[in-house]
Amino acid sequence: MIETITSLAALRARITAWRREGLRVGFVPTMGNLHAGHYSLVQLAHQHADRVVSSVFVNPTQFGPNEDFTRYPRTPDADTSGLEAAGCDVLWLPEVEAMYPFGVELAAKVQVPGVSAVLEGACRPGHFDGVCTVVTRLFNQVLPDVAAFGRKDFQQLAVIRQMVADLHMPVQILAGEIVREADGLAMSSRNQYLSLEERATAPAIHRILMEMRASSLAGVPQAQVEAKADAALRSAGFEPDYAVLRRPDFSMPAPEAPGPQVALIAARLGRTRLIDNLEFDLPG
Ligand code: AMP
Numbered sequence: 001m002i003e004t005i006t007s008l009a010a011l012r013a014r015i016t017a018w019r020r021e022g023l024r025v026g027f028v029p030t031m032g033n034l035h036a037g038h039y040s041l042v043q044l045a046h047q048h049a050d051r052v053v054s055s056v057f058v059n060p061t062q063f064g065p066n067e068d069f070t071r072y073p074r075t076p077d078a079d080t081s082g083l084e085a086a087g088c089d090v091l092w093l094p095e096v097e098a099m100y101p102f103g104v105e106l107a108a109k110v111q112v113p114g115v116s117a118v119l120e121g122a123c124r125p126g127h128f129d130g131v132c133t134v135v136t137r138l139f140n141q142v143l144p145d146v147a148a149f150g151r152k153d154f155q156q157l158a159v160i161r162q163m164v165a166d167l168h169m170p171v172q173i174l175a176g177e178i179v180r181e182a183d184g185l186a187m188s189s190r191n192q193y194l195s196l197e198e199r200a201t202a203p204a205i206h207r208i209l210m211e212m213r214a215s216s217l218a219g220v221p222q223a224q225v226e227a228k229a230d231a232a233l234r235s236a237g238f239e240p241d242y243a244v245l246r247r248p249d250f251s252m253p254a255p256e257a258p259g260p261q262v263a264l265i266a267a268r269l270g271r272t273r274l275i276d277n278l279e280f281d282l283p284g
Contacts, residue, residue, distance in 0.1 A: 002084035004091045008141060011092055015053075015143055023050040027144030027171075028088070029135060032056035033073040033189035037179035039086035041148040044176045046087055048146045054083050055092040055138055061104055062130030073189055092142065099137055110136045112163045118250050120155045120275070123241045123266060128159045135160060139171055148174040152186050154262060154277040158248070178276070180206065186276045193272040202274060204236040205265050208243070209278040212263040216245055216282060222253055229265070238267035248279070258284030 005011045018025060026049025028041045034056075045052045056079055063069035076093075083091055100107045109129055115121075116128035139147065149157045161173050179187050184206035185199075194202055208229050215225045222245050229243035243265045247253050253261050264277040 002080060002088055002091055004080060004093060006093050006095070008094070008098055011053075011090070011141060014090060018051050019143075024145045025049055025143065026052040027138070027142045027147040028052065028054040029138050029147065029149075030054060030056055031058045031072065031189065032079050033075050033192075034079045034082050035179070035187045035189070037150055037152060037176075037187040039082060040179050041150060041174075041176045042083065042086040042088045044174055045146060045148040048172070048174060049144075051089045052087065053090040053092050053142050053144065054088045055094065055142070057092075057094055057099060057134065057138070059099075059130060059134040060096060061100075061107065061133055062127050064124055064126065067124075068190070068193075073192060092138075094141070099134065107133060109133045110163065110167075112159050112166065115155070115158050115162050115250060118155075119242055119244070119246075119264060120266065128156070131156060132159065132163050135163070136167075136169075139169055144171055146172045146174055148176055150176045150178065151279070152178045152188070152276070154264060154279070155250070158250070186274075188274065190272055190274065194269065198237075198269045198272065201237050202269060204233070204238070205267060205274055205276045206278075208232050208236075209263045209265060209276060212243070212245060213278055213280045216253075216261060216263070217280070219256060221255060225263075229263075233265070233267050238269050241266040241268070241273070243267070253282070256282070258282050 026045030028045050030038050042052055058072050060069055110132040111129045112132055121128050157175055183203040185203045212225050212229050226244050230240050233240040245253055245263055248260050261282055262277050262279045266275045
C-alpha cells in the first residue's frame, strides 16, 4: 500500500526509519496529473533504490504570470492509485505554505546561470529558477540517494545536473526515456488542454523532429534544417517558440561535426504550449 504523507515531520520520520534499516531512497518529483511517463520514472527509480518517494506539487514559482498555474490539471485520486500500481512507496504531498515557509516572495532562490538562460529559459523567464528552487527544497526534504527526471524535459535535466554538480548535492540523477502515445505525441499533462482537432495535429511535432534528424544525418546545414522545421510547424498550425539543433550542452553544432546532437521544439497549438526533443548521434 502506498502511504500519503502531508507533513514534513512525518516525511522525515519515514525517511529516517528507512535509513536506519540501511535502505536506499529514490525520488521522483512531479506536478501531478500523472501518466505513463511519470510511472516509468518510478520504475526507473526502483531499479536503483529500495524505496521510492514521489512528490506531487504544482510549484507556483516556476510558472510565469500569464501561464497555466491556476488551471494546471489536478487529479489527486487517480495519481495516488497510479503511483501505487507503479510501485511507489510514499506520496509526498506538501502544501505551498510548507514548501515556502517564508512565503513565495521571501523564498531563498537557486539559480543556475548559463544553461538556464537559453531556449526554454529565454521563452519562460525565471522558469528554471523556480524549478531549481523547488527541487532543492524537495531534495532537502526527501534526502534521496537517487532522483529520476524525464528526457522529455531535456533542458530541465541539464539544469538539474548542473545544479547538483555545482552545489555538491549528494544525489545521483537518473534520466528516463521519453514515453510517447502510439502516434508519437510525447505524453504530457498539458495534452489534455488540446481540442480534438488540436490533438490530431499535435503528433506533427514528433514527425518534424524525426525529419530534422533525417536532414541532419543527410548533411543538410543546420540553418536549413531549422528553417524547414519552423515552416513545417507553422503550416501545420503551430506557433513555434523554437525548432533548433544543438549539442547536448546547447552549443551550436559545427557543420557536419560528428557526435551527439539533439533536435528541440517548443510550439504553441492554440492555448497549449508543447515541448519535445529527439537525441541522436551524427556519425563521424
Ligand atoms: P511534470 O509533472 O510535468 O513536472 O514532470 C515530472 C517529471 O516527469 C519530469 O522529470 C518530466 O521530465 C517527466 N516526464 C513528463 N512527461 C514525460 C514523458 N512523456 N516521458 C518521460 N518523462 C516524462
